[in-house]
Amino acid sequence: MNPQDVVIGILGGGQLAKMSSQSARKLGFTVKVLDPSPECPASAVAQQIVGSFKDPDDIKNFAKDCNIITFDIEHVEVAPLFELLPEKRVVPRPRVLLLIQNKLEQRKAYQRAGLPIPKFIEIKSPKDLKALLPCVQKSITGGYDGRGTAILRSEEDLPKALPCPSFVEEYLDIEKELGVMVVRSENGELAVYDVVEMVFHPEGNLLEYLFCPAKIEPVIEKEAKELAIEAVKAINGFGLFGVELFLDKKGKLYVNEIAPRPHNSGHHTIEACYTSQFEQHIRVITGLPLGSTKLLSPAVMINLLGEEGYYGKPLYEGLEKAMSLPGVSVHIYGKKETFPLRKMGHVTILADTLEEALAKAKEVKKILKIKGERQR
Numbered sequence: 001m002n003p004q005d006v007v008i009g010i011l012g013g014g015q016l017a018k019m020s021s022q023s024a025r026k027l028g029f030t031v032k033v034l035d036p037s038p039e040c041p042a043s044a045v046a047q048q049i050v051g052s053f054k055d056p057d058d059i060k061n062f063a064k065d066c067n068i069i070t071f072d073i074e075h076v077e078v079a080p081l082f083e084l085l086p087e088k089r090v091v092p093r094p095r096v097l098l099l100i101q102n103k104l105e106q107r108k109a110y111q112r113a114g115l116p117i118p119k120f121i122e123i124k125s126p127k128d129l130k131a132l133l134p135c136v137q138k139s140i141t142g143g144y145d146g147r148g149t150a151i152l153r154s155e156e157d158l159p160k161a162l163p164c165p166s167f168v169e170e171y172l173d174i175e176k177e178l179g180v181m182v183v184r185s186e187n188g189e190l191a192v193y194d195v196v197e198m199v200f201h202p203e204g205n206l207l208e209y210l211f212c213p214a215k216i217e218p219v220i221e222k223e224a225k226e227l228a229i230e231a232v233k234a235i236n237g238f239g240l241f242g243v244e245l246f247l248d249k250k251g252k253l254y255v256n257e258i259a260p261r262p263h264n265s266g267h268h269t270i271e272a273c274y275t276s277q278f279e280q281h282i283r284v285i286t287g288l289p290l291g292s293t294k295l296l297s298p299a300v301m302i303n304l305l306g307e308e309g310y311y312g313k314p315l316y317e318g319l320e321k322a323m324s325l326p327g328v329s330v331h332i333y334g335k336k337e338t339f340p341l342r343k344m345g346h347v348t349i350l351a352d353t354l355e356e357a358l359a360k361a362k363e364v365k366k367i368l369k370i371k372g373e374r375q376r
Contacts, residue, residue, distance in 0.1 A: 009066030013040035179265030
């Protein structure tokens with residue numbers, strides 16, 4: 001393969017496409033992105049075509065000059081992708097995307113494979129929720145970054161119920177939320193990253209920070225990796241996958257869900273591993289050998305979220321002070337506007353021990369704030 005002869009097309013031009021494009025360009029590939037927002041984050045490092053990844057005509061026109069099609073978001077129009085096969089290489093496969101887009105069908109696939117998952121049931125009306133409390137309600141389609149999930153502990157939470165087609169899962173007594181990045185090639189080659197422990201924002205229900213290695217017993221680490229691999233096999237997927245798991249207080253693991261793309265739980269790999277998740281993504285979609293996933297250093301990754309009450313052009317408060325700390329790497333996504341809880345960047349902190357990295361991360365969280373030019 002001559003990388004200079006290959007054009008990679010990415011549907012979506014957000015931060016995941018930006019960091020994937022950086023890895024692709026390092027290897028000599030040309031990258032194009034399709035995104036409706038002019039000057040999207042990936043446009044800084046890739047050619048942007050302004051258009052909708054939910055419009056079949058836009059997708060087909062975009063794909064004409066591409067050899068490979070991949071994604072930075074799974075909520076794309078899938079029908080035209082089937083038409084592109086077998087002329088174009090589409091990774092992950094359209095049938096996998098279609099399955100992932102429907103969280104209820106995703107659960108059923110894990111159930112058929114005999115994997116441990118929370119008990120679930122589809123509901124016909126929000127009126128059914130009262131009898132199922134406490135529970136976790138999830139929209140069947142469209143959920144992303146904390147949207148499409150409602151945690152309903154009691155009747156007082158019922159006003160937060162989702163007014164859309166949904167299902168509910170049992171309310172587990174969760175000890176930890178874990179993540180595993182899995183790479184699986186068409187010929188069956190596997191690469192698995194160390195398990196990360198994730199901490200979620202209490203209001204936004206999206207990842208606030210993570211650390212690696214996770215604080216779990218070796219037997220749980222081994223089981224989590226094996227379960228993540230089996231979950232990817234259950235959907236017959238090849239590509240890069242972020243597998244989210246629950247660990248309950250009794251020490252039992254459950255599959256939560258899978259993202260068929262680079263994932264927030266793998267951002268630390270840029271600095272902390274031999275091969276970042278983004279380079280692995282490019283390797284697997286182009287058919288190159290997979291790289292080593294070895295963890296080089298304990299790491300903490302913090303999401304830089306827009307501060308409450310701030311909107312408009314982002315202002316990065318405390319950036320210089322945070323960057324003066326050894327082992328701190330800051331990634332700014334280049335989004336033109338901030339709003340509360342919007343992912344504006346991330347910070348990776350490396351140290352000789354996990355305790356040192358966590359202590360330094362606490363300091364960074366106090367120092368570095370994403371505010372805006374307008375307040376409400």
